[in-house]
Amino acid sequence: MARSILITGGSRGIGRACALHLARTEAAHLVLLGRDAQALAATAEAVRQAGGTADTHGADVTDRTRLAGIAKVLGPLDGLVAAAGISGMTPVDGDSDAFFDEILATDLTGPWNTVRAFLPRLGSGGRIVLVSSVLGRFGVPGYGAYCAAKHGLIGLAKALALELIGQGIVVNAVAPGWVDTDMAQTGIRQIAAATGRTEPQVRAQAEGDVPVKRFFQPEEIAHGIAWLLDPANTMQVGQCLNLDGGVVQA
Numbered sequence: 599m600a601r602s603i604l605i606t607g608g609s610r611g612i613g614r615a616c617a618l619h620l621a622r623t624e625a626a627h628l629v630l631l632g633r634d635a636q637a638l639a640a641t642a643e644a645v646r647q648a649g650g651t652a653d654t655h656g657a658d659v660t661d662r663t664r665l666a667g668i669a670k671v672l673g674p675l676d677g678l679v680a681a682a683g684i685s686g687m688t689p690v691d692g693d694s695d696a697f698f699d700e701i702l703a704t705d706l707t708g709p710w711n712t713v714r715a716f717l718p719r720l721g722s723g724g725r726i727v728l729v730s731s732v733l734g735r736f737g738v739p740g741y742g743a744y745c746a747a748k749h750g751l752i753g754l755a756k757a758l759a760l761e762l763i764g765q766g767i768v769v770n771a772v773a774p775g776w777v778d779t780d781m782a783q784t785g786i787r788q789i790a791a792a793t794g795r796t797e798p799q800v801r802a803q804a805e806g807d808v809p810v811k812r813f814f815q816p817e818e819i820a821h822g823i824a825w826l827l828d829p830a831n832t833m834q835v836g837q838c839l840n841l842d843g844g845v846v847q848a
């Protein structure tokens with residue numbers, strides 16, 4: 599029987615790529631969450647064309663009531679990917695309070711809300727993957743909120759892994775480097791504006807800092823996430839898998 603995997607951030611980028619990968623490789627049933635109904639519907643259609651099936655649910659991961667409402671109407675799940683996230687600069691000497699709160703609410707409390715809401719639908723053998731970042735591994739000036747949230751997410755994965763392994767549920771995180779999505783393009787634009795460089799200059803330097811000298815495609819990250827979701831993965835528990843082309847070696 600096809601596995602049923604819930605993905606937040608299924609409308610775009612890495613979440614969408616995960617959905618398509620699972621549809622293509624195992625004809626999975628995807629439960630896709632996001633705020634943009636049109637983009638979710640487009641992912642669901644692409645999932646069907648790739649051999650899977652999909653349901654979509656408009657939801658903001660900061661809205662616990664909405665998540666709990668969706669959980670009530672779902673059947674059993676085999677896996678959960680918390681990919682929804684936002685990014686941006688929050689300089690400590692700038693007017694950053696509201697955005698700091700929004701990033702923490704979406705990128706750290708959001709995955710917590712998601713796991714809490716859908717845990718009752720995951721039985722023994724369930725797999726949870728939290729999407730952190732290389733900015734969960736080291737600090738970057740101007741990105742205090744995002745770094746705090748993504749470091750926190752790795753801590754959350756470690757704690758939940760030990761809390762849930764007794765129920766047969768395996769929890770891990772991934773830490774992607776630069777991935778070619780809307781988020782990365784916005785990041786390049788913001789860094790260029792903040793540093794007085796052009797976007798191609800910022801991108802060239804960012805790619806030069808990666809040992810493999812390029813950004814990754816969302817499909818490549820999906821491949822790593824799919825490995826953690828695989829029932830065959832029983833060894834990787836409470837770990838953070840670096841998917842960054844050699845940037846972080848710990």
Ligand SMILES: NC(=O)c1ccc[n+]([C@@H]2O[C@H](COP(=O)([O-])OP(=O)(O)OC[C@H]3O[C@@H](n4cnc5c(N)ncnc54)[C@H](OP(=O)(O)O)[C@@H]3O)[C@@H](O)[C@H]2O)c1
Binds near residue numbers: 606609613657
């Ligand atoms: N791109 C990179 O270089 C990179 C590197 C490391 C880690 N990551 C992480 O990877 C994850 C996916 O990022 P991406 O690059 O795919 O970004 P993206 O293309 O901007 O997509 C972000 C996704 O998150 C969803 N989302 C954002 N806020 C949400 C909210 N409050 N409630 C529900 N859904 C929400 C968006 O859906 P709607 O707009 O439909 O709500 C969208 O599907 C994020 O957690 C990000 O931090 C990205």
